[in-house]
Amino acid sequence: MLFRRRPDRLRRPLAVTASAALAVVAAALPLSTPAAAADPAATGDTTVTVNTSAGLGTVSPTALGANTAIWDSSMNDPQVTSLYRAAGIGALRYPGGSYSDIYHWVDNTAPGGYVAPGTGFDAFMGTVRASGAQPVLIANYGSGTAQEAADWVRYANVTKGYGAKYWEIGNEIYGNGVYGNGWENDTHADKTPDQYAREVKAYATAMKAVDPTVKIGAVLTMPGNWPDGIVAAGDTADWNHTVLAAVAHDIDFVSVHWYPNASDGDQSLAAVQQLPGELREVRDLVDRYAGADSANIGIAMTEVNSNSGSGAFTSRPNGLFAAEAMITALENGVFTVDWWDTHNGAGAITTVGGETDYGDMGMLSNGSCTGSVCEPAVNTPFAPYYGIKALGALSDPGDSMVASGTSGSEVSSHAVLRADGDLSVLLLNKSSTAAHTVDLRYLGFTAASGAPSVQRWAPGDEGLVDATGTATSSSATLAPYSITVLTVHPQPGTGSSAATVGAPGAPRTSSEGAGTVTLNWPAAAGAVDKYEVYEQLGTTVQSLGTSTGTSATLHNLPPGTRHTVNVLARDQAGRLSRPSVPLTFTTGTPNDSTCTVSYRLTAGWGNGFVAGVVVSNLGPADINGWTLDFDWPSTGQSVNSWWNANITAAGQHVRVTNGAYNARLAPNGGNSADFGFVGGNNGANPPPTVFRLNGTVCRTVV
CATH class of the missing domain: 2.60.40.290 (Immunoglobulin-like)
Structure with a gap:
């Protein structure tokens, strides 16, 4: 028996002061010139620019995740564990989507649903530990209680010592029928967002009384997706505003799901451009209701898949979508993004780009059939697995995501500055027919001579393959519908790896007015000569000023404008550290306006x-x-x-x-x-x- 997702689910320079000496740079400047001259032989049609001084955040241990489900008899296969490890998957979500709201952990039952043998909590935790991942657990809201959830925490973390950190309260509870579309089990007489908020507070209290270190997550709707903005009869606000107004100071993260529901694979890829704005709106909502506590509240995207209407589930477009959507989410403040799902089951059979698409939303085959057409052997990777595996090749936990951009619409790029100073660049050719040659330019990074290591997933490749020797640090040719990961070494003695100071801590705003914002940040490790504040302008940066202290006040900011800044430290020899995590803020409007x-x-x-x-x-x-x-x-x-x-x-x-x-x-x-x-x-x-x-x-x- 299979459980499948329902397809109907729907500038200018700024004046700056600081607590110590400060210099203002009145122009938009890259932090360095391109490190290496262009390869004379390069004739690229697309330019890729990477700026290692424009930081987008740190890759978390749980960054790449997958959903598992108690109806999946193959979820704990040893081969699955090996595949998880090979792809760098660091989070496993359990017990599986909407089943979470009928599931009772103590006896591994789901009344009204099917539970496969060998899928109980302890068996799941065996897979979690063997794969080196962390669990993301969903407490039963639909038919459970706060006490049942607290007992689960006690068993997991006190009795068994599993150290399960992340706990969501329910799955897609907004799908309980309160907005007219009901797929999620909810036995509460009151199905309003107010009731959900009351229960989240009760669950959080009970669960943290057992283990104060657990992180509690509340379910939100994704902005711009149903049922965002809908106010049900008798309610005063929509789901997100109601829930956050009540629980913003009681939770540790929010959980959203994203299914673009595009008509085909190419449209799903195009829809990824919506993600930064939608995730920014989630953060703005959390900022609004949590205030100073917002910095301690994470965003988890615990389900994502293209869910395209005409197939492209197991075929190449969905592999590109998996890579593009998941890294974009991470670059925009998500600490875990979890693919739906590990195994699912065959659906409508189509042909996409000359290959069979089995209509299966899993990343691994479960060997099922639709009519006379059967999937390959159980645990055979589908295209999304290779897209995720490419992200595992791109980065490790603790690496710094940095700004990257391209001059052409059919090529996208993402980049990571690794802990050892190497730079890895992910290149996606989203065209199904045209190859593209890219010229690579680096700001804040000097590439060493010699060929970079290359990993590639292109038509004809048997998975993600070693293609070292097919590209240089300044040029690469990308096959249609392909993913390429280049890892470039720095020239010795250059870049942030040569600096004797670490990155400054995360900046925060301590005061904010119509045109003035004060920034504060924890000191960097090492002997710092000065700190430098930069605003991101795409793949270039604008210097806002320098300070010998750990604060700076920005004046004359235009009202109602959004800014993303990083703080970098410069050591006594003049070498610049890697960037802090970014801070995005929006200035207010004048209180004394007429x-x-x-x-x-x-x-x-x-x-x-x-x-x-x-x-x-x-x-x-x-x-x-x-x-x-x-x-x-x-x-x-x-x-x-x-x-x-x-x-x-x-x-x-x-x-x-x-x-x-x-x-x-x-x-x-x-x-x-x-x-x-x-x-x-x-x-x-x-x-x-x-x-x-x-x-x-x-x-x-x-």
């Missing part, structure tokens, strides 16, 4: 929404006739229809002019003008950050 704007979502359905806007004049002069300008933060947002105003749009810029009956705004807040519109969103749907009334920046009211 106008205010309130922007509220009043309804939503995942890819569309209704918004209401209220404009007030706080100044001393009467306004008779007004224009309100704002910009959408995401390219996928739009205005489709409106009322009580006139709206025009050009790209992401929106201009609103008054309607016939709300042209006058009396002084000193004497009255307000309100209007609304129906909008669309393809992906993230964050609120605009800056509104200008007749050219004046208003204070935004949340």
Whole structure:
């Protein structure tokens, strides 16, 4: 018996001060020139640029993960353990998606479902330990209790000493029918997000009373995906706002799932560009409700797969999707991203790019059949496994992800600065027909002479193969639908590996105003000469200033603007460390403005929404006739229809002019003008950050 996912589930330079000596650099500058001259023989059609001083975060031990399920009789096969280890999989999620909300750990039962022999908790933990991974466990919310979850913690961590750290409360509880679509078991009489939040607090209290070190995760919906934005009858807010408002100070991470539900493999690959904005919106929500505690709350993407409508599950496009989606999630603040799933079962049989696609959402075959067409032998890797294995070849836990970009739309790149100073670059050719030759350029890194090591998964390769000798440190030719990992050695005595200081600790904002932000960071190890603060601008950086202390205050920041910064340390010999983890912040709007704007979502359905806007004049002069300008933060947002105003749009810029009956705004807040519109969103749907009334920046009211 198989359990399958339901397919219907839906700049400018800034003034800076610091606590010590500080120098301001008033230009956008790369931290170094390209380290090596271009290979005279290189004639690439695409340029790849990597900047090792623009950090995107540290690879966690649980970065690459996979789901396991109690209905999978092969989940604990020794061959599976070996495959996990070979791919660098460091997290295993159990007991399996929606089964989690009918599962009782103590007797390994799931009333109403099938449990395969040999899939109990201790057997699973044997696989976890043998593979060198960590468990991500799902406590039964649907038909369980806080006491049952606490007993599981006691058994796992006190009785058995497993040290299970990550515990989610339920699976996709928002799918319990409260929004009209119900696949998730939930026996609570009250199925609202308020009830889920109350239970999360109760579960967290009971479980941490047994083991205070466990990390508790709450389930959120992915922004821009159903049922994000939907407010059920009788509720005051949607799922995410309701849950986080109640539990933000009680949890240690949030859990989201992402299935782009595209029509084919190429569209799934294209949809990955939505992930950074959607994950940024998750972080913004956590920041809003958790405040200072937000820094201690992680984001886990505990299920991901393309779920494309016309196949491309076991074939090459989904292998590229696995690599692209999972590394993109990690680069955007996720500490574990877990593929759905290890084994699943044959579905609709199609042909994709000349190869059979078995319609199976697993990364390994379970040997099942659809009609007369059968999968290969049990545990044969499918394409997604090789995509994940390429990520295992790209990095190890503790390595630093760094900024990388390409000049062509059919090639994408991702890069990791390894602990030993090597630089690994992942290159994906997303074209099904065209080969591409790339020229590689490095900022902040000097490549040694000699050929890099090369690992490749291309048509005709038997899995991920050693292809050393097929590329240089400055040029590589990529076959269609292929993944290539280059590992380049640094020239001796150069780069962060030569520095005598470590990376500074994670920066945080200690104060934040309309145009001023103060940064603080833990000191770097070693004898530091000074610290340098840089803002990321794609694959280049802008120097914001230097300080001999561990803080800096940035002044004259434009209101409502988003900035991502790293702090680097320079040693006494002038060598620069690797970057800190990044910090992203958005500046506020002026409290003393002569106008205010309130922007509220009043309804939503995942890819569309209704918004209401209220404009007030706080100044001393009467306004008779007004224009309100704002910009959408995401390219996928739009205005489709409106009322009580006139709206025009050009790209992401929106201009609103008054309607016939709300042209006058009396002084000193004497009255307000309100209007609304129906909008669309393809992906993230964050609120605009800056509104200008007749050219004046208003204070935004949340």
